[in-house]
Amino acid sequence: SVVNSNPVPEKNIIHRKLNSYVGFANLPQQWQRKSIKKGFNLNLMVVGESGLGKSTLVSTLFNMPMYGPKEKKDPGAEVPKTVNVKTVSAEIDEGGVRLRLTVIDTPGFGDFVNNSDSWKPIVEDIDRRFDAYLEDENKVHRSMSNDNRIHACIYFIQPTGHSLKPLDILVMKKLHQKVNLVPVIAKSDTMTEEEIITFKHRILEDIKHQEIEIFEPPRYENDDEETLVENAEIMASVPFAIVGSTQLVATPDGRSVRGRSYPWGVIEVDNEEHCDFVKLRQLIIRNHLEELRERTANVLYENYRTDKLTSLGIQQDSSVFREVNPSQKQEEERKYHEARLAKMEADMKNVFQQKVAEKEQKLKKSEGELFARHKEMKDNLEKQRAELEKKKSRLEQTRAVGEEKKSRNKFGLGGRN
Numbered sequence: 001s002v003v004n005s006n007p008v009p010e011k012n013i014i015h016r017k018l019n020s021y022v023g024f025a026n027l028p029q030q031w032q033r034k035s036i037k038k039g040f041n042l043n044l045m046v047v048g049e050s051g052l053g054k055s056t057l058v059s060t061l062f063n064m065p066m067y068g069p070k071e072k073k074d075p076g077a078e079v080p081k082t083v084n085v086k087t088v089s090a091e092i093d094e095g096g097v098r099l100r101l102t103v104i105d106t107p108g109f110g111d112f113v114n115n116s117d118s119w120k121p122i123v124e125d126i127d128r129r130f131d132a133y134l135e136d137e138n139k140v141h142r143s144m145s146n147d148n149r150i151h152a153c154i155y156f157i158q159p160t161g162h163s164l165k166p167l168d169i170l171v172m173k174k175l176h177q178k179v180n181l182v183p184v185i186a187k188s189d190t191m192t193e194e195e196i197i198t199f200k201h202r203i204l205e206d207i208k209h210q211e212i213e214i215f216e217p218p219r220y221e222n223d224d225e226e227t228l229v230e231n232a233e234i235m236a237s238v239p240f241a242i243v244g245s246t247q248l249v250a251t252p253d254g255r256s257v258r259g260r261s262y263p264w265g266v267i268e269v270d271n272e273e274h275c276d277f278v279k280l281r282q283l284i285i286r287n288h289l290e291e292l293r294e295r296t297a298n299v300l301y302e303n304y305r306t307d308k309l310t311s312l313g314i315q316q317d318s319s320v321f322r323e324v325n326p327s328q329k330q331e332e333e334r335k336y337h338e339a340r341l342a343k344m345e346a347d348m349k350n351v352f353q354q355k356v357a358e359k360e361q362k363l364k365k366s367e368g369e370l371f372a373r374h375k376e377m378k379d380n381l382e383k384q385r386a387e388l389e390k391k392k393s394r395l396e397q398t399r400a401v402g403e404e405k406k407s408r409n410k411f412g413l414g415g416r417n
């Protein structure tokens with residue numbers, strides 16, 4: 001056997017200073033440039049009863065009118081029977097950075113006499129987006145540029161001052177494992193500071209008691225003190241008491257600010273002493289947009305994906321393995337397609353069987369109807385025959401009487417007349 005006279009030396013990591021500039025220090029900038037060129041996208045869902053200020057808040061967050069003037073409701077128009085899901089997109093640019101913003105609104109939520117099914121169209125929309133992504137992921141020529149998954153969901157709580165309503169609890173529980181939930185107290189300018197503090201406290205108690213998960217910025221090992229403090233402050237404001245307004249108003253000291261003007265003073269949207277709007281914007285846009293997207297992809301979507309594939313009968317491996325082992329991934333894709341085909345076939349079979357059963361039922365029904373009609377006709381005929389029979393015997397009787405009379409007259413046996 002060949003003996004290697006020059007064995008590979010043990011792998012030692014030697015720290016050296018570079019003699020001159022090589023250039024990989026540029027990698028972060030390259031990455032940054034690429035991201036900036038590609039642009040960012042954020043799909044933001046807003047859920048809450050009509051009139052709680054959802055459209056106003058979105059326009060306030062992005063500092064632009066996201067919606068046209070409100071359509072006047074036609075009083076004669078038919079009232080929709082269920083919650084709708086409406087999408088508006090906008091491409092915004094700030095200092096050369098592009099953000100493609102899509103807002104998913106849920107008009108009709110909470111407007112019905114019975115709202116217990118209000119969550120269904122919302123959850124269906126979220127699932128449909130996950131499904132589309134999964135479908136894309138399993139395509140040979142994938143176009144993963146379309147990420148339509150919901151990255152954050154702002155849930156608007158009515159400023160009642162009591163606690164969460166049963167509908168809020170129901171809906172939040174349906175949503176919390178599918179989206180990053182961000183609860184806010186709507187129109188908080190309608191409450192006093194003390195009322196807000198107690199209200200927040202009650203809401204947090206409910207959220208904890210109901211084990212509802214709300215979005216929290218993740219902790220990283222290398223987080224500096226400043227980041228830690230900032231994140232803690234953001235979380236201390238949850239549920240964010242917000243005020244929305246795109247109107248500029250004049251303050252008593254002569255500034256022009258976004259806010260709401262009252263006889264007793266001005267509430268400033270961008271003033272942290274007045275409301276939690278700034279904290280909400282920090283969470284969703286300034287500090288944690290990327291983390292909202294990451295949690296959507298790595299936790300919420302992964303969970304959905306695993307559940308979905310398990311329901312199709314496919315065993316899952318960890319997502320890490322999925323990324324690094326292409327043959328494993330191919331095998332998984334093949335299984336996914338097979339499972340989908342099998343499911344489609346089973347579904348078709350089901351539909352077919354259902355159709356056959358329906359047809360049989362229909363035939364049976366019409367057979368029964370025919371039989372009943374036949375019987376009815378027969379009975380009718382029978383009745384008619386009986387009547388005719390009666391008539392006939394009556395006629396025969398009168399005829400017999402007539403005959404008798406006649407023969408009596410003939411032989412002069414008749415009466416006096």
Ligand code: GTP
Nearest residue numbers: 049050051052053054055056187188189242243244
């Ligand atoms: P729908 O489209 O019907 O679902 O309503 P919405 O939730 O989008 O509410 P919208 O933003 O249209 O606001 C409804 C009304 O509330 C408008 O008259 C707003 O000016 C007002 N409004 C919005 N935000 C606030 C707020 O923070 N405080 C107060 N006091 N009023 C607000």
